[in-house]
Amino acid sequence: MTTGLSEPVVNTGIKYESNSPIAVYSFDNAYINLNHSREGLPMGWTMYIHPRGWVYFRNSEYNVIVDEDIRAPVMLFRFMNCPILETFSTLPDGVEASFLNLSGSYFHLFVDHNQCTADYGATYNPQTVFKSTSMLRRRELYWNFVQQHPTHIPFPERGSQEAVDAIKLYYWDNLSMGTRSIVPFSKIECEELLRALDTPKGIQPNANMTSSTVLVAWILREVYSFRKADRFGTSTYRQMDDFHQSPVKNTHRVPRTSLLSRILLGILMNILCFGIPQTYLENVSSASEFRGRLSNLQQSWEKYTQELTQEYSDFILISTVLLSIPARSPSATMALLSVNDVYQAARVCAIMSSITALGSITLGAFMVWRHRRNMGVSPSLTFAYMHNARGRALGLPGHAILLSLPAVLLVWSLVGFTGAILAYALQNIASGTLVDVSWTWFLVGVFLLVLLFVTIGIHSFSVMWKWS
Structure with missing residues (x-):
């Protein structure tokens, strides 16, 4: 995974042995791992457990991820009768398909771990050239897939580096823009995420760090979702500044009335x-x-x-x-x-x-x-x-x-x-003595003078905070 769209993307290294449905992991085989299981499943199937507890299934023969419970015979029957199932077995290394629905219609997503992209389509075409905006959408779909299916893939080290780099950018944006910052994470959230992504010395990331994979995938999904909405890589500095200022200029107007x-x-x-x-x-x-x-x-x-x-x-x-x-x-x-x-x-x-x-x-x-x-x-x-x-x-x-x-x-x-x-x-101005009338008019003069000073003060400080 790289931080720039124009740079070559490094293969994540996901490979499956010919006779094994699980990824090649490097952990002590003596340790009983609860992240996956083959018990009670048909040949070629492995059940993986998400860190939050739900399960999903992978078929190594067809390179397919299934969210439906294939332990139910009806779901397994629907999967095996998919008309395009054979085409999935020819997918290259690092590419798999994800079935999102087996009830009534077949809805699948092609996931390319080599390019860190995902997209919907009838067939997979590795030669397709994507625009930058389209690539942002595919990256968002990919990391959303990884967030929901993290257990069967190794920890994305390059993705972790990109997540740290993006969060540092958002941290700087919060410092420089203050309350006008529109990035998806606040300054405090950036500090907490950087601490969470900091791997202690002596601990090497491995395939068993599924919770860390979920965290990285969630961050990058938010990053690419924000970039897609923020016209990332499509506008000049002035165009981007005008685009950011446009919501501020749209003041509220009175609804149409007579x-x-x-x-x-x-x-x-x-x-x-x-x-x-x-x-x-x-x-x-x-x-x-x-x-x-x-x-x-x-x-x-x-x-x-x-x-x-x-x-x-x-x-x-x-x-x-x-x-x-x-x-x-x-x-x-x-x-x-x-x-x-x-x-x-x-x-x-x-x-x-x-x-x-x-x-x-x-x-x-x-x-x-x-x-x-x-x-x-x-x-x-x-x-x-x-x-x-x-x-x-x-x-x-x-x-x-x-x-x-x-x-x-x-x-x-x-x-x-x-x-x-x-x-x-x-x-008493009409019936009073001359002295009383004189004092009355004196009070009127004082009242008018005070009224003048009050009016000047109110007007002055009403416009004091406005450019004239």
């Missing part, structure tokens, strides 16, 4: 909700963006959930200050409502402030409970959340509006409280 619905959605998000849902939309879109590895997506989503629950906790605290009624020091809103001669406008604004603060507390507490309750759950539940958020009528924008409700209600509570204070300050 013009009236889009206008109402814009009014709701940018006016009634003060543009707050836009921030939540950006955050939830970034947290739910798939960048090539599910583990990264899960970590990103859990981090976002932690930040979200912390925000809700802060909103609950502020809303409680506006609404709470301690025994000796009533809250600001309730203190204003307790004034006897307050005008109706101030009273209405104060009541509105209390109601919206209560809504912010209630909704915020519920969202904190639900999100914390579902932190650290299985990835399937996390992906169900993302699917439901994107699949609703308004998609992620509608979900962002729901997420922003505790903050929006808190802002409306502050607006109501500000309106109540302003209405209370202006209630």
